[in-house]
Amino acid sequence: MKPIRDFVLVKPFMADEITEGGLFIPEGFRERSSKAKVISVGRGTAKVKMTDGEIAKIVEKIFDMRPYAIEQRFKLRNPIYSETAAYGHMGRKNEIVEKTFKAPGGKTIKKKVELFTWEKLDYVSKVKAAFKLK
DSSP states (O other): OOOSTTTTTEEEEEEEEEEEOOOOOGGGGGGSSSSSEEEEESSSSSOOOHHHHHHHHHHHSSSSHHHHHHHHTTTTSSHHHHHHHOOOOOSSEEEEEEEEEOOSSOOEEEEEEEEEEEGOOOOOOHHHHHHHHH
């Protein structure tokens, strides 16, 4: 599988399904991976003369690809899904909104949440520096 444009395909390391003793461990009970590996790099408008492997090593140094780190970076535990599910979820404006929702037990909660966190450009300077781009 090859990603399109300049996207990078990442695969988390998974625990073995069968232990050394021969016991089968269902996916729901396996330990979650704390690391991921870049397995493919798209050929888009990149202006670097590097192999996929060289690009992958740099990407892995810049971004923390552990599942928990991704969840925290993109604030995926916040109540953001009704807004992000409509009209496509890419190419939208990153913004902070105040939401009112009912918590379990019926309590009304107001909370400021950040939408479209994956649209932020806060890593552009890190990527440019790592790849020696202007």
